[in-house]
Amino acid sequence: MTIAIVTDSTCDLTPELLAQIGVTGVPLYVLFDGKMHKDGLEITPQDIFTGLKAGKKTPSTSQPSPAEFAAAYAAALQTADQVLSIHISGQMSGTVGSARLAAQEFGGKVTVVDSRSVSMGLGLRVLRAAELAHQGLSMDELVRQLEAAGAKADIRFTVDTLDFLRINGRIGGAQALLGSLLNIKPILVVKDGRVDSGGRVRGHKKAMADIVDHVKKYVAKHGSVRLAVMCTPGGEEYVREVRAGLAGLTFEDMGDHQIGAVVATHAGPGTVGVTLEPVTV
Numbered sequence: 698m699t700i701a702i703v704t705d706s707t708c709d710l711t712p713e714l715l716a717q718i719g720v721t722g723v724p725l726y727v728l729f730d731g732k733m734h735k736d737g738l739e740i741t742p743q744d745i746f747t748g749l750k751a752g753k754k755t756p757s758t759s760q761p762s763p764a765e766f767a768a769a770y771a772a773a774l775q776t777a778d779q780v781l782s783i784h785i786s787g788q789m790s791g792t793v794g795s796a797r798l799a800a801q802e803f804g805g806k807v808t809v810v811d812s813r814s815v816s817m818g819l820g821l822r823v824l825r826a827a828e829l830a831h832q833g834l835s836m837d838e839l840v841r842q843l844e845a846a847g848a849k850a851d852i853r854f855t856v857d858t859l860d861f862l863r864i865n866g867r868i869g870g871a872q873a874l875l876g877s878l879l880n881i882k883p884i885l886v887v888k889d890g891r892v893d894s895g896g897r898v899r900g901h902k903k904a905m906a907d908i909v910d911h912v913k914k915y916v917a918k919h920g921s922v923r924l925a926v927m928c929t930p931g932g933e934e935y936v937r938e939v940r941a942g943l944a945g946l947t948f949e950d951m952g953d954h955q956i957g958a959v960v961a962t963h964a965g966p967g968t969v970g971v972t973l974e975p976v977t978v
Contacts, residue, residue: 700830701777703769705792706736707785708820709957718827721769725959729756742961743930758959760792766799770807779836780807783826785819787811788890808836813890816960817925817972818852845978852887853911854970855904859883861965909942912971916948921976925951928969929961935969949976
């Protein structure tokens, strides 16, 4: 029995990589400058940040419709027996709800999973799902392994400013105020499907050191792990600093990834972070 994988654009895997591993990506949308743009296809984070500097209004984001998911499922089921559809946390977006509505049309052939994560947290789950599906695992076993990986997965990141998360309702106003004072850098995590505080440090260098130290502790705890590094525009130098700090550490390197337009709308420029998962769950 063959299983096709469907995800959404907040996995922050490029369309080219998704095509290479045989996964269908359904784009979310960014409403910016009076137009609706498909994430990953019609707008980039740099487009947004350049526009904001020019005085354009802060963009908003929206989920795909059930009809868009239904079309993706119908296409996938032309060559597969079942579909696993894995998506951004339902605590962050209504995307998984749209997927579940669409799945009802297919008589149990579509299984929808809430990753309870975002960006490369979802991305690593998608890559694992594609590997497991290729190995011929059953749907039940595939979902079990994804849930086990999710229970041990870890995202840790920092942002240049909490203003974007505050404006878009992803973090409380009081925390945003704290982040703007005295060069305090917030350390953020994804916990229970939401962005939460992981602490705060004074200055950029200590923020990078915190991320590196966290990776080292995770590797020491879990042994063989997968690591992906992600950033928005303005965070490229931070990625180099994190990579330098990880020199000599052994892990399965899943590469550096640009955070897509939808997630970047909420995170802002100069965001950098890491996603970690055990290789074996």
